[in-house]
Amino acid sequence: MTYNNILSETSNSICFITINRPNKLNALNKETIEELHEAFKEAEEDTDIKVIILTGSGEKAFVAGADISEFAEFDVNEGKSLAAKGQEILFDFVENLSKPVIAAVNGFALGGGLELAMACHFRVASDNAKMGLPEVSLGVIPGYGGTQRLPNLVGKGRAMEMIMTAGMIDANQALSYGLVNHVTSQEELLPLCEKIAGKISRNSSVAIGAAIKAINANYEDGIDGFEVEINEFGNCFGTDDFVEGTTAFLQKRKAEFPGS
Template structure:
């Protein structure tokens, strides 16, 4: 696909997906969401890609939100379609991906931008980051999974406070509440993301995919997460990577996993 709003680069087994609308503070318009769907789908299906780091171009914003101009004149059914399409084609695709995704949050992560970061498996923020869900100031609520994922990450009370006040929080506050995993100086943001992802990529790829699936099952209504864990644990025994991992452990050497 010929991307107009994304920059796709690779560094070893790491793929960078950079939202490249700096003049618009990397706002998520319809085309950008379509490109994100294509980029993540391709990355998850590319055997050469071990994991993904997503970030925003420039120092001011990860993603400052959705492109609100596209919401003007939309009716109830149109609003339902916006939320449904976004969640199904982008945010849920990322959250349920078979490879680790780290959000490197620089500057503003507001509305759909924070929802995008929350769909990722790990979040790292620069010390200048500001995060929030300001949708109620527009007469809306978060529509890309924000009410659900924020509650899972920070708890019901904090989620309701953030959503109903529409206040932004600092990177330090996000770290304290569990919204992000790490806060670093701005120049250290991408190196820290690479450090964590490279450590993850030294582990067994199929086991990583199973871990993501099992952890996600904890928040799916009607699904017994313990049963999913048991099934995924069992599946690992049928992989070549498990055989290699045990052999390496017994032989006191580093394993050489192949994702098989």
């Protein structure tokens, strides 16, 4: 599929999705959100893809925020619809994909950009990255899951301070907060993400999908995460990957998972 605002390519079972609006610091607009949805959907359905890496074009920004010009004149109902649709087709969609999504944060990740990075399963940052949720400085609050995911990742107190001050933190502070898993140089960012993706790709994609579902369940209201874990654990016993994994272990050889 041809896109106007993003790039999508696959190599060695890894899908690289790049937000490509460098003149806008890769800001999210309606079209970009819809294109990202389609790209993630295609990657999810492609059985050859094991891991997805999301990044921004250039060296300045992952995503510097949402395109404010698109919603500056919205009323209350339009604002609610904007947040609801965005969460449904992109942010919640990414979080609940069965394939791991790594955010390669290569610069500014602000507002909707940080919210998108937080929707990914984990984050790796370049040492020039800056992150924050500046929405209250515009008279609004984060609307793409920021008030929910940030406290889960860094704790309530730190999330409150970040949101209320509308300030930015650098990559090393994000690392100390647990907001990102690793910090590296701009040049080594994608190679490091690829290295991690390679390790993931060698494991059972079926089991990884089940693990994502079980982990996410812990953060859903009204859902017993332990019960989901028990069910997903049991379901693994009925898969070809389980047969291959246990057989390979007993035979002291490397597993070749069929992905089913």
